[in-house]
Amino acid sequence: MHPSRRRFLVQAMAGAGLLTLPPLPALAAPVILVPNLTGLYPVEVARVVAPGTTQEVAQAVRDWPGKIAVGGGRYSMGGQVAIRGGLHLDMRGMNRLLRLDPQARVARVQAGMRWRELQDALDPLGLAVHTMQSYANFTVGGAVSVNAHGRYVGNGPVVNSVRALQLVLADGSVVEATRAHNAELFRAAAGGYGAIGVITEVELDLAQNTRIERSVDAVALDDYAAWFQRLAERGDCVFHNADLLPPLFDAPVAVSWRRTGKALTEPARLVPRGQSYGLEQNAVFAMTELPRGDLLRSKLIHPLLLARPAVKWRNHEASRDVAELEPRTRRMSTYVLQEYFVPVRHFTAYARAMAAVIRKHDAQVLNVSVRHSPADHTALLPWAKEEVFSCVVYYKQRTHLDARRKTGDWTREMIETALAFGGRYYLPYQLHATRSQFERAYPEVGSLRQLKRSVDPQQRFSNELWASYL
Numbered sequence: 267m268h269p270s271r272r273r274f275l276v277q278a279m280a281g282a283g284l285l286t287l288p289p290l291p292a293l294a295a296p297v298i299l300v301p302n303l304t305g306l307y308p309v310e311v312a313r314v315v316a317p318g319t320t321q322e323v324a325q326a327v328r329d330w331p332g333k334i335a336v337g338g339g340r341y342s343m344g345g346q347v348a349i350r351g352g353l354h355l356d357m358r359g360m361n362r363l364l365r366l367d368p369q370a371r372v373a374r375v376q377a378g379m380r381w382r383e384l385q386d387a388l389d390p391l392g393l394a395v396h397t398m399q400s401y402a403n404f405t406v407g408g409a410v411s412v413n414a415h416g417r418y419v420g421n422g423p424v425v426n427s428v429r430a431l432q433l434v435l436a437d438g439s440v441v442e443a444t445r446a447h448n449a450e451l452f453r454a455a456a457g458g459y460g461a462i463g464v465i466t467e468v469e470l471d472l473a474q475n476t477r478i479e480r481s482v483d484a485v486a487l488d489d490y491a492a493w494f495q496r497l498a499e500r501g502d503c504v505f506h507n508a509d510l511l512p513p514l515f516d517a518p519v520a521v522s523w524r525r526t527g528k529a530l531t532e533p534a535r536l537v538p539r540g541q542s543y544g545l546e547q548n549a550v551f552a553m554t555e556l557p558r559g560d561l562l563r564s565k566l567i568h569p570l571l572l573a574r575p576a577v578k579w580r581n582h583e584a585s586r587d588v589a590e591l592e593p594r595t596r597r598m599s600t601y602v603l604q605e606y607f608v609p610v611r612h613f614t615a616y617a618r619a620m621a622a623v624i625r626k627h628d629a630q631v632l633n634v635s636v637r638h639s640p641a642d643h644t645a646l647l648p649w650a651k652e653e654v655f656s657c658v659v660y661y662k663q664r665t666h667l668d669a670r671r672k673t674g675d676w677t678r679e680m681i682e683t684a685l686a687f688g689g690r691y692y693l694p695y696q697l698h699a700t701r702s703q704f705e706r707a708y709p710e711v712g713s714l715r716q717l718k719r720s721v722d723p724q725q726r727f728s729n730e731l732w733a734s735y736l
Contacts, residue, residue, distance in 0.1 A: 300348035302340050305596040306665065306696070309348035309730055311335075316356040320432060320440055320466040326355060327464065327726075328438035335729040336460040338378055338405030341588070342412070343602060344697040345730025346459050352728065355464060357407055363387050364467065371472040372429065377407025377465045382539075382585055389535050389581050394475040396427035401588040402537075407465040412694045413457030413645050415637065415656070416584075417505040419498055422640045422650065425456035432467035436722040440466075445644070454717050457645040459693065459731055461714060462721050478504050478583060479526040480576040485518045491613050491655075494638060497522060504580055510634040510657075515621035518636065521572065523583060532578035536585040543590040550593065550601075554630055554662045596665065601632075602696065604659040604677060607639070608689035613655045616687040620657060623683055627676035631661040646717070647708050649690050656692075674698040681707070697734050704735045711736065 301308040312332070317323045327334060330353040337347030338357050348354045360378035367373075368391045375384060381395055382402035388394060398404070399414050408414075410431065413423045421427070430444045431452055441463075443452035454462045485493045490508060497503055502525045508518035593601055608616045617636075624631050635658040642648035649656075659680070663673050677698040681691045690707045691699065705711065715736065718725070728736075 298354075300337065300340070300354050302343055302345070302347070304343050304600045304602055304696075306343065306600060306602075306670070307345050307730070309345045309354075310350055311348050311354045312351050314354045314356055316359045318359050320360075320434065323355065323360075323434045323464050323466050324438045324440055326353065327434055327436065332726075333728045334464075334726050336407075336411070336464050336727075338408035338411075339380065339403055341404055341408070342694040344695055346412075346694055347729060349728045349730060349733060357405065357464075357466075360407075360466065361405075365469075366391075368393060371474075372469065373472055374430075374467060374469040375406055377405065377410075377468055379406050380404065381406065381409070382536075382587075385536060385581055385585050388472065389475065389579075392475050394473045394580050395584060396471045396473045397421040397424045398584065400586065401591075402585045403588045406468050406470070410456055410465055410468055411459055412692075413642070413647075413649065415639055417507045417637055419503045419506050419638065420640065423457070423642050423645065423648075425642070425644045427471045428456065428468060429471060430467075430469040431455050431465055433463040434466055435463045436724065436726045450646075450717055451721070453644055453646040454714060457647050457649070458714065460727055460729060461732055461736060462718055462727065464727075473580075475579055475581050476504070476525050477527065477530065477577060478523040478580050479528055480572075481522050481524065482572045483520040483522070485520050487516050487518060487617060488614055490518045490520070490636075491610055493520070498638070500524075505583060506638070508636040510617065510621070510636060512631055512633075513625070515624065515631075515634055516618065519572070523580075526577060528577045530577050530579070531575055532582055534582055535579050536581055537587060539587070541587065541589070543587075543592070546590045547592070547594050550591075550632065550662075553632060554599075591660075599662055599664050601660070601662055602673075604661070604680060604695055605692035606657045606659070606680065606684040606689055607649045607654040607692070608657065608684055608687050610638075610653050610655055612687040612689070616684070616689065617657070619683050619687070620680065623676060623679050624659075627672070627679070629661055629673075629676050630663065631659055633660045634658065635660065646714055647693075647710055649692055651690075654689070678703065693731060697731060699735075701735060 298311050299308045300311050315326045333349045333352030335349040336355045340347055357378035360376035362376045365374040381398045397418050399416050409424050413425050415423045433441050503522050505523040508520045637656045639650045639654050641652045642650040663669050681699050681703050685706055
C-alpha cells in the first residue's frame with residue numbers, strides 16, 4: 267500500500283476510535299515512531315501533538331478518541347512516554363517561565379521547561395533549583411512524573427519541592443492540585459508516569475546558589491552507612507554520591523560537595539552549552555572495549571578526575587549536560603541505567619549481593635552510583651517507603667535481540683535481589699520486571715488503580731509501562 271494511503275487509513279481509523287481496539291495485523295499499524303535516548307524500544311503511535319498552552323493540551327485530550335501518553339525529554343528507556351496506536355503529547359514546546367518570586371524563592375513553570383532553561387533565569391538572581399536530577403536536560407514535568415531525585419543530601423524526591431501542579435484530566439478539565447487541595451491527584455501525579463492526567467504547570471520551591479567545594483574519601487563498604495550519617499549530620503553538604511567501581515564494586519569512593527567561602531577554581535557560573543565531550547566518549551569506549559578496561563577506570567581515569575581541587579557554584583555542578591555520557595554511536599551498543607532503592611539498614615549486605623549478580627552475568631557495568639534519600643511520605647507510589655540508599659547502575663549493552671534477552675535475565679535477578687532486602691526498583695527504565703515483581707515492589711498500586719477508575723474510567727491515559735503493569 268502506498269505510504270500516503272496507509273497514513274490516511276490509520277488516521278481515519280483513529281478518528282473513528284478503532285485504534286483503541288486490538289490492532290489488525292496490517293491495517294491498524296501506526297506509522298510514527300516515538301524513540302527514547304537508548305535507541306531501544308521505540309513506540310509506534312498514531313499521532314503526535316506538540317501543544318504550547320494548557321488549553322491546547324485540554325483540546326487535544328478532548329478531541330482524541332483513543333489512548334494518550336505524555337512525553338518530555340524522552341529520557342525514559344522503556345516506552346513510558348508513548349502508547350502503541352495512541353496519541354503522543356510532546357510537551358517540549360511548553361517551556362515558559364510563568365512566574366518568579368525571588369523573595370519567596372518560588373517559581374511557576376510550564377511542564378516542558380528543562381531544568382537548564384530554569385537555571386538560566388535563576389542564576390542571575392543568586393537562586394538555584396531546590397531538587398533535580400544530576401543533569402539539567404530533563405523537563406520539569408517529566409521529573410515530577412517520575413518523582414526524580416539527584417545527589418542532594420536530605421532533600422529526597424523532587425515532589426518535596428513541589429508546591430502545586432496544574433493537571434489536565436481525561437475529560438479535558440483543568441485542575442489545580444496541592445497537598446491540601448485535590449491532594450489525591452497531587453500524590454498520584456508525582457511518580458505516576460502520566461497515569462491520571464497531564465502535568466501542564468509546576469510550582470516549585472527554590473534554593474540559594476552557594477559556593478561548594480569537593481572532597482573525596484575512600485570508605486570501607488562496611489563503614490559507609492555510618493560514615494554517611496556523620497556527613498549528613500554536619501549540615502553543610504549539598505551534593506553527595508559514592509562510586510562503586512568494577513570489577514568488585516566493594517570499595518566506595520565518596521564524592522561530597524560542601525558549602526564553602528573559598529575562592530573559586532571554576533569561574534563559570536553554569537556549564538557552557540554545546541560543549542564537545544569527545545574525551546569522555548573515548549574514555550568510556552576504552553573502559554568498555556579494551557582489555558581490562560575496568561581497571562583503567564578504577565586505577566587511572568577515576569583518580570585523575572577527582573584529584574584536582576574544585577570549588578564552584580552550586581548551579582555549575584547542577585547544570586551538567588547528559589551529553590557527557592553519550593556514546594559516539596548507539597548502533598551496535600547502547601548505555602542504559604537501572605536503579606534500586608534499599609533500606610539503609612540492609613545496604614552493606616545488599617551491595618555485596620548486587621555485585622555478585624553483576625559478576626555472575628558478566629554484565630558490563632561501568633559504575634554504580636550510591637545516593638541517599640529520606641522516606642517519601644507524599645507520592646502514591648513511593649520508591650522510598652523508609653530511609654534508603656539508591657544504587658544507580660550505569661551499564662553498556664549490545665542492541666541485538668540476544669543481548670536484550672540476556673539483559674532482561676540479569677535485570678530480573680537484580681530486581682529480585684533488591685526485593686529480598688526490602689527494596690524497590692525504579693520505573694523509568696527498560697520493562698524487564700515480571701508482573702509479580704512490580705506488584706511486590708509497589709503494593710500501593712491498588713490505590714492508583716482505584717483513583718484512576720474514578721478520574722479516568724475509560725483508561726485513556728496510558729503508556730507502555732502502564733499497559734504492562736497497571
